[in-house]
Amino acid sequence: MAEHDLTGDGFASSVAQVDATRVVTIGGRRLTIEEVVAIAQRRVPVALSGDPTWRARIERGADFLRRYLASGATVYGVNTGYGDACVVDVPPHLVEALPLQLTRYHGCGMGQHLDDAQTLAVIVARLNSLAYGLSGVRPVLLERLADLINHRVLPRIPSEGSVGASGDLTPLSYVAAALVGERDVLFKGGLRDAAGVWAALGLTPLTLAPKEGLALMNGTAVMTGLACLAFVRAEHLTRLAARLTALSTVALDGRAAHFDALLFEAKPHAGQMEAAAWIRADLAGRDDTPGHRLQDRYSIRCAPHVIGVARDALSWVRRDIENELNSANDNPLVDPDGERVLHGGNFYGGHIAFAMDALKTAVANLADLMDRQIALLVDDKFNNGLPRNLTGAAPARAPINHGFKAVQISSSAWTAEALKLTMPASVFSRSTEAHNQDKVSMGTIAARDCLRILELTEQVAAAHTLATVQAAQLRLRSNGTPLPAPLRDFVDSVSAQSPFVDEDRALEPDLRALTARIADCALVGDTVEGRRHG
Template identity: 80%
Template sequence: MAEHDLSEPKMASAQTAPVVIGGRRLTIEEVVAIAQGRATVALTGDAAWRERIERGAEFLRKHLAAGATVYGVNTGYGDACVVGVPPELVEALPLQLTRYHGCGMGRYLEHAETLAVIVARLNSLAFGYSGVRGVLLERLADLVNLRILPRIPAEGSVGASGDLTPLSYVAAALVGEREVAYDGQLQQAADVWAQLGRAPLVLAPKEGLALMNGTAVMTGLACLAFARAEQLTRLAARLTALCTVALDGRAAHFDALIFEAKPHAGQAEAAAWIRADLAGRHDAPEQRLQDRYSIRCAPHVIGVACDALSWVRRDVENELNSANDNPLIDPDGERVLHGGNFYGGHIAFAMDSLKTAVANLADLMDRQLALIVDDKFNNGLPRNLSGATPERAPISHGFKAVQISASAFTAEALKLTMPASVFSRSTEAHNQDKVSMGTIAARDCLRVLELTEQVAAAHTLAAVQAARLRLAMNPQTTLTAPLAAFVDEVSTVSAFVGNDRPLEAELRALTARIASGTLLGTHGEGH
């Protein structure tokens, strides 16, 4: 991941309608838009929703006043649930929870990741089953809209009893403790609230637990992972089409009937993308009868990822639109329900599965790249796609090192596909004795995505170079409008490689565009 950026986060345009929180389901695309600074949030103005939120908090107050015992409100936490908390200490308990969980380690979440986490937590609490006050939801919305971003360490959650340690940094920001990124620099949270003329929030009895005892970190990260994986499926299809042209391959491999005969929806969708990018291309009798698997079977590889994304969306959006803390407060039936909705099993499995599908995209693109640079297999293109003049050809190596680096990125991505969810650890005095590892799975998935985006950037530069070389070699070769536009767009980042030159800066720039969704203009808004 990139280093933690302290520059001022991007703010949404004043003309952009805010994403409404409360009384409705949130989509992955809305979370991504907020995380990328293309949208703000606004709590719904619906009076019935606001009344229900306050009614939940008021019921909890009355329930406690009547002498009831509620986990984490007038008991200790976790295995210490058997320890009663005297009434005079109940108000102090939430702050204690936020403080002793301040032990995260590892890299700090990036701004987009932090925003996604806050939105996921806000949306969960807005379903009205957590017994929190409206003011808490308003302050969470302030963190998003004012870009007061807690500095959240990525490591320290086992993903059941929620993302306790990383979410403690969100709670701490609200109460004026620890560091936040604000106005382009790291500041103490208390100082930021003072600058804004506000007092830090004083947490009500269950609010520390409600903030921390949920799946918001894994879910926020999963939303970002989904969008990036979706973009990679589309890019892999486009690069397959471009490689088909560059290798003088066969468009017939993507005929619709082939995919009607084996009706996996994602496979058919990937083939349709490739077909559209090759529209009008005619195969010649002298062409190789069958292209190699990495070209011919590309829809079958990409299609697995496409189909996986359909159920990954279902599970991520269900988690996003759930009350996932414990206990739940039922303001309508006036009940306190002790359960395990903080368990992140669905996110864990989704992220473990998605990172495998994405790693297969890395492997596919790496194999295609290996084909187009190798003059034994690339049907007449120069060795290593060198664009050098004949005089300098003997000392020119074109994309040789790029292919080696892409192979390294791919190997690392493949190595990281070991599922995290099967490595449950019994912890916290065997109270948390079966845990999801969902946040580790989500972080692993993001790392696999990062490596795959690097493979995609390397492959993109090489495929564009190969297409330009083929066009120069064969005047009868043409590009469809989508492929021509794509080649032109990539060329604004990296010009044709004639004489050998370092390509790191161009690879980094292109990788960033792929990760943000701007190369294909998707912005995480679907195919």
């Protein structure tokens, strides 16, 4: 293991024995959503920048704050109480004890704990914000946050308890507590006390400098980390919805002409043009002789228009998430160059709140689209000659087989729940903390809602995938027309995991496995994941 600086006076490497080509650098550069996800899900380590200019800026901020306090200046949350108690002066002999008090009294989170990937995304977001150089923290604090990531020392962070301003105080207190050796952490597959884990790593728990408790907790890292994870899953779903629309078009013996490029040049929203192009590519070479209907129903014909809304939303959602990710969002800020302390409200999570409220609505619309397509496929009044409920049973067994009937019912239930959760969280501001925090963002609740809607929509997508692959195979048996190559490869990939349903069987294992694959952004290979990595 690399040597670590324990003095707080400089930097040391927190990455030991790693492939340098797979390390994400923190400090002096903008971090992307994909890099956060790579760290959180793919176990890519981090390293603090070696740029001497950046390192000097971090040192300079911490040094100025020390001198500023020594001069007798008053700094919120450093030698005053917190929140509404900012009017309370903290005696000099208690200043060093104040940060630990902050971490302790905020240890009141509830609800399910964040999972490993979510926890890592949160820590990365907090580290990157503090590395901006306007928080007045010591280099050793950044090193220890990097240690949490690289050694997979994961604080147990409850998901509930943040109103999104002053940042994510309560959930981030669990990150701060882990650094000082308090509360439990996950380490090497087990639940351990934080102090014991630091000892196992040959390190001592951190003693927080006067502003460092506030710097760790007074920011938007939880909502931002969750938003990064939500973004890539939503992006994958847009690509999957387009592919399933193409396959549904084949299965329903529909018309490829609905996706002609001229239609979308005439109404040039970039997202729907992109979705239509994906569908056209998947249908390339298909004979478009009008069959059962001159115009397919809306859930097929208008699919690019539905998917396109999500695609276009993702463009500005990315902008806002990455701006928040690459910002100093605590309070007060410490200007190391102008030697000023600035009291403001950068902890307010309004941009993430609005982005997540919008994204969850766009994703729920994808669930609704896919659910409507499933309904067409299973209903023999609308599926243009396919068997009722897509049963693959032999004629003698058909009366007792029901195929995808129950899958469609479950899909409808998941869709309804997703749609119910689209109520915006950002409009539910509640005055709290003695009316000091009298307008708050609810950004973390919006991000959690978005992740839940994603989970439900991925279940709908799994149901749609199984049903559409079954339908395409049934259509192939009836007319013998081969599938276009991209769709054939997709059907083969899904069928290898979930075979054709000839006799009724419980499909829960297939649905769970496929949902996990979708959540991992691994079902459609040509997604945009990783384009912006590095």
